[in-house]
Amino acid sequence: MKRWLRQRADAIYERVLSREISGAPTHVAVIQDGNRRYARRRGGDAPEGHRAGAQTTERVLEWCQDVGVEELTLYAFSTENFERPDEENEELFDLLCEKLREFADADRVHENEVGIRAIGEIEMLPERVQEAVDYAERRTSDYDRFVLNIALAYGGRSRLLEAARDVATEVDAGELEPEEIDVETIERRLYDQPVRDVDLIIRTGGDERTSNFLPWHANGNEAAVFFCTPYWPEFSKADFLRGIRTYEHREESWRRTRARRALALLGALSDTELPEARSVVDRFRDSLPTGERPAEDEFPVGEDGDLEGEPIAD
Incomplete structure (x- = not known):
């Protein structure tokens, strides 16, 4: 009976993990x-x-x-x-x-x-x-x-x-x-x-x-x-899926870090570096919590590479 319950619990856990993995x-x-x-x-x-x-x-x-x-x-x-x-x-x-x-x-x-x-x-x-x-x-x-x-x-x-x-x-x-x-x-x-x-x-x-x-x-x-x-x-497959979930969390953390660094550095970059920094923010904006995401037009870059508008505070 205990073995059956364990197998049943493992099967349910596998399904939960499978749904969490994107x-x-x-x-x-x-x-x-x-x-x-x-x-x-x-x-x-x-x-x-x-x-x-x-x-x-x-x-x-x-x-x-x-x-x-x-x-x-x-x-x-x-x-x-x-x-x-x-x-x-x-x-x-x-x-x-x-x-x-x-x-x-x-x-x-x-x-x-x-x-x-x-x-x-x-x-x-x-x-x-x-x-x-x-x-x-x-x-x-x-x-x-x-x-x-x-x-x-x-x-x-x-x-x-x-x-x-x-x-x-x-x-x-x-x-x-x-x-x-x-x-x-x-x-x-x-x-x-x-x-x-x-x-x-x-x-x-x-x-x-x-x-x-x-x-x-x-x-x-x-x-x-x-x-x-x-x-x-x-x-087990549940162990394998836990490993995949660890990878996904690592990737999410890495993307958030890149986005936060780009936001923090925007105000200090030179004109020639601003377009590249803006592209980093655009790539990783969705990785940030909703409250930290800048609006898409918050950091418009002019044709000459100058940042239009005020830089966001750290």
């Missing part, structure tokens, strides 16, 4: 933590936890597509994970091979045009895993409606270090001028294919840290972060 992040990155702890709590071993977690991964992929997420990155195996017992890793590698090939052949993957990509130091993995990665990438290479990145043998700082070394080598060889180095210069050297900026990081299992995950694309984009206590195999 949009979705473009790129969600997930740290799937807690598989081993989940298994131990149930009296099993690590491979049982990893298999249970793989089922959650399949559900999350569907949930992302349902709400309009376009890219999902899963932190499946870090470079630090090589330090775990060999027998545990070998079983995990077998599971990765199985799931990569299963995903690559799944009808829903081809129907939804899901492109599967692996990011990380793939050459560090056993040959059978490398072959499974190659198979999945080749089978889905023509798809980009939805992108599924699987981070394997991944370390965020090591990727940045390698990119920096590549740039330094090209500068030293005279192939690249220092003043030509920009954001795109680094991004082209991080991964074989473009990765969108991360909008939301989700971490399960109770730890509140991002563990060196996609630092360039997440921290540089000031991604929203959602930490939750369920272990990865227990992660």
Whole structure:
């Protein structure tokens, strides 16, 4: 009876959350933590936890597509994970091979045009895993409606270090001028294919840290972060929707901050900067509480760029 009531309550909560959500992040990155702890709590071993977690991964992929997420990155195996017992890793590698090939052949993957990509130091993995990665990438290479990145043998700082070394080598060889180095210069050297900026990081299992995950694309984009206590195999759709809601609140807060800053600075800007500031106010006016919104004609900008009328007080 208690289980039925809990399921009923969870279903109602999911519907409430679904109604509260009006949009979705473009790129969600997930740290799937807690598989081993989940298994131990149930009296099993690590491979049982990893298999249970793989089922959650399949559900999350569907949930992302349902709400309009376009890219999902899963932190499946870090470079630090090589330090775990060999027998545990070998079983995990077998599971990765199985799931990569299963995903690559799944009808829903081809129907939804899901492109599967692996990011990380793939050459560090056993040959059978490398072959499974190659198979999945080749089978889905023509798809980009939805992108599924699987981070394997991944370390965020090591990727940045390698990119920096590549740039330094090209500068030293005279192939690249220092003043030509920009954001795109680094991004082209991080991964074989473009990765969108991360909008939301989700971490399960109770730890509140991002563990060196996609630092360039997440921290540089000031991604929203959602930490939750369920272990990865227990992660529910309600938890997922709570993460999306966290992203939306973060976006709303960011828009309000931009609008308030623009309003506060309008009176102090030079004539040449006023049109740009006015455009910021116009873009984010609706993000402000009703009482803070300036009227549309409150800050008209003349043809010469001068502000017509009195500036609003802070």
